[in-house]
Amino acid sequence: MNARKAKHLHRQRQEKAARVLAEARQAEPELLEAHDTFELWRRGRATFLLPVIADDLPDELKQALAAYRTAVLDGSCPLCPVSTEVSRKGLVTTRHDGQCPAHPDRLVELGERLGVEIQRRT
Numbered sequence: 001m002n003a004r005k006a007k008h009l010h011r012q013r014q015e016k017a018a019r020v021l022a023e024a025r026q027a028e029p030e031l032l033e034a035h036d037t038f039e040l041w042r043r044g045r046a047t048f049l050l051p052v053i054a055d056d057l058p059d060e061l062k063q064a065l066a067a068y069r070t071a072v073l074d075g076s077c078p079l080c081p082v083s084t085e086v087s088r089k090g091l092v093t094t095r096h097d098g099q100c101p102a103h104p105d106r107l108v109e110l111g112e113r114l115g116v117e118i119q120r121r122t
């Protein structure tokens with residue numbers, strides 16, 4: 001396969017993944033599995049991994065985690081202008097503003113400050 005064709009295929013896959021995500025955002029979210037620390041949600045043909053917000057967490061952390069969950073599932077963050085990227089394999093990456101409390105790095109810092117262990121999955 002030549003480079004031009006490879007590039008074309010790459011773009012096609014990316015566009016398809018973006019279409020799947022756009023369709024997913026139109027569908028109602030459906031809880032597939034609930035575990036102690038995470039949940040699997042389906043929306044259209046897309047599946048999302050979300051952290052569970054434990055009742056005993058400090059409010060500040062609950063709010064940041066809630067924003068994180070909303071951003072993953074809806075593609076918009078209540079705290080920053082989030083951006084979403086879809087890889088050609090269909091992996092969705094949600095990028096928060098560097099200073100947003102729902103940014104994975106800030107979540108870990110917040111957890112450390114409040115004495116709660118945050119496990120990063122992304």
Ligand SMILES: [Zn+2]
Nearest residue numbers: 077080096100
């Ligand atoms: Zn954010």
